[in-house]
Amino acid sequence: MKQIILGTILLLNISLTLNAQEEDKMMKAFFDEALTDQTAFENLRYLCKNCNGRITGSSQAAAAVEFTFQVMNNMNLDKVYKQPVQVPYWIRGEEETASIQSCKFGFKAVPVSALGMSVGTGEDGLSAKVIEVHNFAELEKLGRENIEGKIVFFNRAMDPTMLNTFGAYGGAADQRTEGAARAGAFGAAGVVARSLTTSQDNFPHTGVMRYNDTISKIPAVAISTNGANLLSKWLKNDSELNFFFRTTSYELPEVTSYNVIGEIKGSEFPDQIITVGGHLDSWEPGEGAHDDGAGCMQSIEVLRLFQKMGIQPKRTIRAVMFMDEEVAQRGGDEYARQAGLKNENHYFALEADRGALMPKGFGISAPDERLEKILALKKYFEPYGITYFKKGGGGVDIGPLKQFQTPLSSYIPEMQRYFDFHHSGNDTFEQVNFREFQMGSAAIASFIYLIDKHDL
Amino acid sequence: MKQIILGTILLLNISLTLNAQEEDKMMKAFFDEALTDQTAFENLRYLCKNCNGRITGSSQAAAAVEFTFQVMNNMNLDKVYKQPVQVPYWIRGEEETASIQSCKFGFKAVPVSALGMSVGTGEDGLSAKVIEVHNFAELEKLGRENIEGKIVFFNRAMDPTMLNTFGAYGGAADQRTEGAARAGAFGAAGVVARSLTTSQDNFPHTGVMRYNDTISKIPAVAISTNGANLLSKWLKNDSELNFFFRTTSYELPEVTSYNVIGEIKGSEFPDQIITVGGHLDSWEPGEGAHDDGAGCMQSIEVLRLFQKMGIQPKRTIRAVMFMDEEVAQRGGDEYARQAGLKNENHYFALEADRGALMPKGFGISAPDERLEKILALKKYFEPYGITYFKKGGGGVDIGPLKQFQTPLSSYIPEMQRYFDFHHSGNDTFEQVNFREFQMGSAAIASFIYLIDKHDL
Numbered sequence: 065m066k067q068i069i070l071g072t073i074l075l076l077n078i079s080l081t082l083n084a085q086e087e088d089k090m091m092k093a094f095f096d097e098a099l100t101d102q103t104a105f106e107n108l109r110y111l112c113k114n115c116n117g118r119i120t121g122s123s124q125a126a127a128a129v130e131f132t133f134q135v136m137n138n139m140n141l142d143k144v145y146k147q148p149v150q151v152p153y154w155i156r157g158e159e160e161t162a163s164i165q166s167c168k169f170g171f172k173a174v175p176v177s178a179l180g181m182s183v184g185t186g187e188d189g190l191s192a193k194v195i196e197v198h199n200f201a202e203l204e205k206l207g208r209e210n211i212e213g214k215i216v217f218f219n220r221a222m223d224p225t226m227l228n229t230f231g232a233y234g235g236a237a238d239q240r241t242e243g244a245a246r247a248g249a250f251g252a253a254g255v256v257a258r259s260l261t262t263s264q265d266n267f268p269h270t271g272v273m274r275y276n277d278t279i280s281k282i283p284a285v286a287i288s289t290n291g292a293n294l295l296s297k298w299l300k301n302d303s304e305l306n307f308f309f310r311t312t313s314y315e316l317p318e319v320t321s322y323n324v325i326g327e328i329k330g331s332e333f334p335d336q337i338i339t340v341g342g343h344l345d346s347w348e349p350g351e352g353a354h355d356d357g358a359g360c361m362q363s364i365e366v367l368r369l370f371q372k373m374g375i376q377p378k379r380t381i382r383a384v385m386f387m388d389e390e391v392a393q394r395g396g397d398e399y400a401r402q403a404g405l406k407n408e409n410h411y412f413a414l415e416a417d418r419g420a421l422m423p424k425g426f427g428i429s430a431p432d433e434r435l436e437k438i439l440a441l442k443k444y445f446e447p448y449g450i451t452y453f454k455k456g457g458g459g460v461d462i463g464p465l466k467q468f469q470t471p472l473s474s475y476i477p478e479m480q481r482y483f484d485f486h487h488s489g490n491d492t493f494e495q496v497n498f499r500e501f502q503m504g505s506a507a508i509a510s511f512i513y514l515i516d517k518h519d520l
Numbered sequence: 521m522k523q524i525i526l527g528t529i530l531l532l533n534i535s536l537t538l539n540a541q542e543e544d545k546m547m548k549a550f551f552d553e554a555l556t557d558q559t560a561f562e563n564l565r566y567l568c569k570n571c572n573g574r575i576t577g578s579s580q581a582a583a584a585v586e587f588t589f590q591v592m593n594n595m596n597l598d599k600v601y602k603q604p605v606q607v608p609y610w611i612r613g614e615e616e617t618a619s620i621q622s623c624k625f626g627f628k629a630v631p632v633s634a635l636g637m638s639v640g641t642g643e644d645g646l647s648a649k650v651i652e653v654h655n656f657a658e659l660e661k662l663g664r665e666n667i668e669g670k671i672v673f674f675n676r677a678m679d680p681t682m683l684n685t686f687g688a689y690g691g692a693a694d695q696r697t698e699g700a701a702r703a704g705a706f707g708a709a710g711v712v713a714r715s716l717t718t719s720q721d722n723f724p725h726t727g728v729m730r731y732n733d734t735i736s737k738i739p740a741v742a743i744s745t746n747g748a749n750l751l752s753k754w755l756k757n758d759s760e761l762n763f764f765f766r767t768t769s770y771e772l773p774e775v776t777s778y779n780v781i782g783e784i785k786g787s788e789f790p791d792q793i794i795t796v797g798g799h800l801d802s803w804e805p806g807e808g809a810h811d812d813g814a815g816c817m818q819s820i821e822v823l824r825l826f827q828k829m830g831i832q833p834k835r836t837i838r839a840v841m842f843m844d845e846e847v848a849q850r851g852g853d854e855y856a857r858q859a860g861l862k863n864e865n866h867y868f869a870l871e872a873d874r875g876a877l878m879p880k881g882f883g884i885s886a887p888d889e890r891l892e893k894i895l896a897l898k899k900y901f902e903p904y905g906i907t908y909f910k911k912g913g914g915g916v917d918i919g920p921l922k923q924f925q926t927p928l929s930s931y932i933p934e935m936q937r938y939f940d941f942h943h944s945g946n947d948t949f950e951q952v953n954f955r956e957f958q959m960g961s962a963a964i965a966s967f968i969y970l971i972d973k974h975d976l
Contacts (some may be wrong), residue, residue, distance in 0.1 A: 227959075498719065514930075
């Protein structure tokens, strides 16, 4: 009896070891293939160069839908389709102009970008005196008598000492998203918001803003950090200077766009769906390379890597190109709504929307027992220097799947450089490194492969 | 008695905890200051933009010596001086031209760069048929009858599946360093070597080569990876094509240059020297931003961070800008020779010469007992995601200090992107991210601070 038990344990150990070897081998194969094959990188190049400025509703966004549909349609997948989504259609208009006009220091043109969904200034632009604030408390203290008719300049920098740059972003983002509504309530004529970037540069970094329906809409722009520093410096010695900006943005009626979806059907549990996605829309005037062409192409690459390795997953793996993450998050909402209508079983979901930098790991939200098992996957990734496996994952696009108790995961790459590119003209294909991008693809493919294989 | 022991243990624990807190606080202060202050980054910008192409012996190298001397001289250090070094003086000459000339496929200009120390082709350039090989074994198998009078095209790529890109570089570098000597032995007319980069791009990546004194010197160039791929493709269907290249490089007599050294004097053990250094010389036509302006400026930043935090180190901390790492490594040799002559006590040395990418950690060569203690410093760095603490450190410049049994250390940043820049026109200031660069400065300062404080 003892010998039988011992034998069983030995066999079990050998089997576990063999399994581990199999998984290590498959991961090595993923990484080797990803670092050798240029398909995903060349597709990203095409998306960036031919569908740049693909803001929700635009013809470039339609071109991106068509391109990614064709890419997946040519891959011999089990199913490729477009899921209709109604999306807002905001038009940036002509290139923005802005300048600081000081009788003391002179005239200086500065780079600005209309915030997404902002109204325009009208043909003649807007010129007014400027009041600088750093938060809403300062704004409220100043009150209507100091604000009315002026341009409010929100100049709070992202905290450079925070190593979690997404945290630093979150700590400064309200001035962009809510600044116009808050300043408008005190009768401000317009808003200039410091760009949300850790870089000292000449790129305005745009992003969405939202009005309050009860307050009249005032135009709002982002100013580059160098421009913001200059404006602040001049203001200190010339509070009477004028700021001028001209934007011609406007909104058109909503249009139909699409999430683009490709699937490999599961062999054992075809009704259990694992979603891997990024978002297809991106801000102008950049190319949406890091945000989020990369996440889209990495998601498609997961399917290609599975095919290339001849892996038949137990569950259905879906690559989803979500539409409209940047403006109204309609793609993610519609994806979950359709999942509910069709009573789909969403087993797991991962969002890749933090750029194409070096993979660090994954954030995961799941019930404790599942979470613990998923976090234990770390050991497979350590040889690749991928060691961030922590609680807390999700994303704007997969977030609505939470209603189905689906475990949600975020792909986490390095983040010190990310805000150099984010929402700016600097977010170009040239800023993506092939190896960092493809190590990300291989890491995501490995993670999904292990989740499926180990029934996590 | 038991109580006394317990009390002592408790006190000891409290003291250790307090110490740990002090060190954690100091590291946080280093990182906060580094991520907020632009001095080092602006000095790097100046070095890159005003002393670009600072190859050993050149006027740009002399300008870099003067600039870094002035920077350190203005820092109120205890000692700043130049240490004379005799260096080779190789001149690249006019911009190189090259083309593939095929009767089948046409004429195509391709980017090449003369290898450092290569002779030129002469005014008229060199045109010859091409034989492609991937290693010296193939070369020897072909023999003189297949090689004589031809251009040997070494086309071995860096292995893209190696995550240690420095290892992949080492695995392909012999064709650049020895290719001309090996091919020359079989009567080749010239050598074209595939650029040592993991990137598919149009930059030739240069670097030093060495002749064998007994064999006649033939001209050698690096060709961009895109150029190499095209040449190889055309050769497969047109073995009769000609390759043309023209280089006008030549050597002048050696000149005097300098290592530039700045010191903070130690308070307890001023005779014990801790060296932190990078190299000042760099290849043309880039700006030597990652290789190795960054390492130089990070070394100076270590001194600035110590000053800013009011740290009086126990030992003398030296920032050393080594001259001539790229060509003949005279700076490192002379630094060690002078150390020997002056009977200096070199307690520890660190070299920063792997670019300004995200800090990963440190490689260390030291006797086992010291090594173990140094590796244990890892715990202080883990909150910063800096977790690479492994045996094996050194570098070309500090290597000669080994004769004094000095423990040697390498600063190890991320390495997937490094060979995009290395030795090419792509190594510009714009490729350096402020945060990655300064997290490196803070990491090195922290490491040196702990080595000194803990007497490691």
